[in-house]
Amino acid sequence: MATPIYEFAQLPHVTPRARVRASARRDRAPGETPNVGVIYNPRSHGNQGADFDCGICPQVHIAKPGDRSQLPEALAEFAARGIDLLVINGGDGTVRDVLTCGAGIFGEDWPAIAVLPKGKTNALTVDLGVPADWSMQNALDAFERGGRIHRRPIDVSPIGEHKGNRILGFILGAGAFTTATRAGQSAHRLGAFNSMAVAVTTLWGVLQCLFASRQNPWRRGARMAIHLGTQLSPMAHSEHGDPQWRQLLFSSTLETLPAGIKPFGRLRSGLKLVALDQITRRTTLLIPTILRGRAPTGLRERGIHQITTPQFTLEIEDQFIFDGEAFPAGKYRVAQGPELEFVTP
Known part of the structure; x- marks a missing residue:
């Protein structure tokens, strides 16, 4: 998001209040309009100078965190609403930040995820087969009629100092x-x-x-x-x-x-x-x-x-x-994170 993650000590932490609010997952009835949460990063390359259409439908909830410290609160609010689809509007770095901050909120029970390729490289969306001009409306349509691809992100955690922190990316x-x-x-x-x-x-x-x-x-x-x-x-x-x-x-x-x-x-x-x-x-x-x-x-x-x-x-x-950002020298455990379901065209 706005500032680099250079040190694990600077990673935003999920508060107990956020975890409590994250317990409101719901079962969607057949044909019911999906409840959607959108993380919009205006600093992503493809979003600079562009306004995001926030009036698609009342079931779409938009969050524009100013920096990473605001991400856990935004994701906890989405979890409390019981969202069915999480849309990440940004590049690979934004995806990394959202997954990292969401790990303590969603755990192993994430909603479906759609990614709008608005970064400089967008490696994840290349893997998912998402076109460069994929829009919010395209993602909503694909949630109902598109495909699904499962991927497990890389889970990196320091050994020793800052043990217990983790970052997720690809x-x-x-x-x-x-x-x-x-x-x-x-x-x-x-x-x-x-x-x-x-x-x-x-x-x-x-x-x-x-x-x-x-x-x-x-x-x-x-x-x-x-x-x-x-x-x-x-x-x-x-x-x-x-x-x-x-x-x-x-x-x-x-x-x-x-x-x-x-x-x-x-x-x-x-x-x-x-x-x-x-x-x-x-x-x-x-x-x-x-x-x-x-x-x-x-x-x-x-x-x-x-x-x-x-x-x-x-x-x-x-x-x-x-995912495009530098992290400090040290000793790390590198494994696989939770299995995530991504929406594809």
Whole structure:
């Protein structure tokens, strides 16, 4: 929303009053008009300079939180009304904030969710097959006659300090991904958004890895330790580069990504991650082929690891990126959140 989540201590907390008000879920009678709650972020890229139509019908309740601290109260009011549909009007960052703040209110019993793609990249709506011009009326129509897709967000919680806090979202990255996110902001300023921004940033990253030295952030990556599953097994490392460093980490529960990239190969469902050791320039030349889903054999020996896992821990000495925003170095548990039902065309 309005201010970045840089520290877990700054995350809004759900008050006991909000939890009590959230207990008013109801059963909708067949044919009854759905009760709808809308979180509208006027600061999202696609909403700037535009007014939102608030007069669609009396069963549509609009909230325009000025910052993240107001989100729990707004979501608790929606829960108290027993909404059938939660509409998120904003980008991936807005979705992350709503899911994070709503976790303590809705728990495992969320209403159906529709997302209007108003951000700069909108990776979630790409996965859901939602068109760029999807409107509020389209979402209401789809609630009755559209499809449903179930997704479980990534659930990130710190280990140690601020234990008990959590954030929910869909794309996590570190190392060169952090560098790529900063480059993506430059692409946005040049007018490239959505899949175009992803394609431009990916191409620039490949070129950097081909021609830069290992001291370049694109090739150096970040010092991190990754342990997989409930047994916390150390993730394998090839003989390429420093074993305490990874050039890139990318993780998601989405199945279709912007620009048609397929970094996880044939892996589709669940919590997936791809990690790159400090790979050679020759292996870097394979990245465009890998991103098209046509990976050659022997990737792990080359330093590219594509894995699916129920959970993993990440201990990192640099910032990581979660749905477009930077979070501090530290040790984290990364798992899957509640299963959510998304409305699709």
